[in-house]
Amino acid sequence: MAIGYQQQQLHIEQLSAQDLLQQYGSPCYVYSKAQLLTNLQAYQQAATGLDALICFAVKANSNLAVLQLFAAAGAGADVVSVGELQRALAAGFAANRIVYSGVGKTKTDMALALKAGILQFNVESIPELQRLSEVATALGLEAAIAIRVNPDVDAGTHEKIATGKAENKFGISWQQVEQVYALAAELPGIRIQGVDMHIGSQITDLAPYQAAFQRMLELVERLQALGHTIDTIDLGGGLGILYPDARQAVSIDDYMALVRQHFANKGCRLILEPGRSLAATAGVLLCQVEYVKQGPGKTFLILDAAMNDLLRPAMYGAVHAIWPVQLHPERASQRYDVVGPVCETGDTFSMGQTLPELAPGEAVAIGQAGAYGAVMASCYNTRALVPEVLVSGQQSALVRRRIEIEEQLSWDQMPDF
Numbered sequence: 001m002a003i004g005y006q007q008q009q010l011h012i013e014q015l016s017a018q019d020l021l022q023q024y025g026s027p028c029y030v031y032s033k034a035q036l037l038t039n040l041q042a043y044q045q046a047a048t049g050l051d052a053l054i055c056f057a058v059k060a061n062s063n064l065a066v067l068q069l070f071a072a073a074g075a076g077a078d079v080v081s082v083g084e085l086q087r088a089l090a091a092g093f094a095a096n097r098i099v100y101s102g103v104g105k106t107k108t109d110m111a112l113a114l115k116a117g118i119l120q121f122n123v124e125s126i127p128e129l130q131r132l133s134e135v136a137t138a139l140g141l142e143a144a145i146a147i148r149v150n151p152d153v154d155a156g157t158h159e160k161i162a163t164g165k166a167e168n169k170f171g172i173s174w175q176q177v178e179q180v181y182a183l184a185a186e187l188p189g190i191r192i193q194g195v196d197m198h199i200g201s202q203i204t205d206l207a208p209y210q211a212a213f214q215r216m217l218e219l220v221e222r223l224q225a226l227g228h229t230i231d232t233i234d235l236g237g238g239l240g241i242l243y244p245d246a247r248q249a250v251s252i253d254d255y256m257a258l259v260r261q262h263f264a265n266k267g268c269r270l271i272l273e274p275g276r277s278l279a280a281t282a283g284v285l286l287c288q289v290e291y292v293k294q295g296p297g298k299t300f301l302i303l304d305a306a307m308n309d310l311l312r313p314a315m316y317g318a319v320h321a322i323w324p325v326q327l328h329p330e331r332a333s334q335r336y337d338v339v340g341p342v343c344e345t346g347d348t349f350s351m352g353q354t355l356p357e358l359a360p361g362e363a364v365a366i367g368q369a370g371a372y373g374a375v376m377a378s379c380y381n382t383r384a385l386v387p388e389v390l391v392s393g394q395q396s397a398l399v400r401r402r403i404e405i406e407e408q409l410s411w412d413q414m415p416d417f
């Protein structure tokens with residue numbers, strides 16, 4: 001279930017945002033251990049009695065501390081690159097709880113994942129299937145695969161993150177599926193174990209899932225009738241959260257009830273790949289006001305955070321909650337265009353946002369930033385990547401991205417492939 005503005009505000013007060021900014025600098029990402037676990041437990045509890053593995057989509061937040069938390073709490077991982085695979089292994093995910101998705105797997109990606117012994121490759125094209133067969137055969141290994149099917153369903157989400165329509169680059173088209181399974185059954189080094197789908201992200205309605213699940217059920221029956229072993233059904237991720245501009249969101253419970261309704265008693269293991277719904281509500285981007293600038297007819301609140309730190313508003317026109325860390329009920333309110341310092345007009349977090357009057361140096365929180373925040377950050381304008389802090393009660397573990405990359409993830413510490 002998504003959490004709203006009030007709860008996010010409460011979190012920040014509990015976490016003493018001012019202290020964090022003083023200790024770690026501004027801006028910084030702050031993740032709540034408690035909220036991450038609450039979100040995971042919502043899936044795990046709703047899956048009680050199902051043979052289901054919740055594989056966190058690492059692309060949503062690949063911070064090592066976050067991954068360690070999810071691994072220790074019993075999740076699996078969905079990865080889309082060798083970098084994500086290495087982080088997942090380094091964080092403690094067992095290889096046999098890792099699935100590998102993505103349309104562009106290289107030979108190196110495949111070889112590393114095969115040697116690590118991952119649970120499943122989600123294969124997205126015939127050339128990929130042929131390449132995987134070659135790589136596995138050369139290594140004397142077998143690749144367990146599911147074919148990612150494109151069910152041609154409109155997920156009703158932003159066009160840049162819809163993946164389940166026929167015109168999208170993802171998956172095998174509905175018409176080609178049986179032919180591709182027939183090929184897979186013939187290829188050496190390939191072992192068919194399941195089917196896979198993922199129709200898009202930030203889905204706020206159950207109807208697209210319902211349509212896609214129905215198609216998957218029919219497909220599984222057809223494939224089984226053709227003699228293929230299908231014992232795993234990977235339903236992807238995509239469940240949306242309640243951003244301030246979302247008209248609705250679907251709760252994890254309602255989503256899982258739909259999963260149960262369609263797939264319980266089918267004798268198949270289920271894999272789910274949620275990303276955003278596990279991490280988004282557990283993170284904020286803390287920052288400070290740098291300047292208050294009067295323009296003709298409007299006031300700009302210039303923050304020290306920018307589009308390079310949190311790209312979603314600039315890239316998708318996404319709306320995130322913005323609020324001052326200290327509440328100021330005594331102050332007059334003001335309408336601001338909330339912007340960052342980067343030299344692009346698109347570096348805007350919010351237009352005409354009503355906030356209490358704020359002054360330079362005062363702290364501001366940007367909510368719903370635990371997913372697709374730090375992972376999409378860049379060094380544009382040659383700005384440094386910002387720290388990420390995982391906070392639990394009194395203890396906070398600083399996890400600086402730079403340290404992770406340069407030290408914690410150095411090659412000699414990599415798991416032995």
Ligand SMILES: Cc1ncc(COP(=O)(O)O)c(C=O)c1O
Nearest residue numbers: 057101201237238273274275276
């Ligand atoms: C294959 C795959 N699985 C899972 C996810 C996670 O999606 P979300 O973060 O919307 O749950 C994505 C991203 O959309 C994806 O591409």
Ligand SMILES: N[C@@H](CCCC[NH3+])C(=O)O
Nearest residue numbers: 059161201202312371372
């Ligand atoms: N980056 C997107 C989600 C993409 C999902 C990846 N398949 C976002 O911030 O909403």
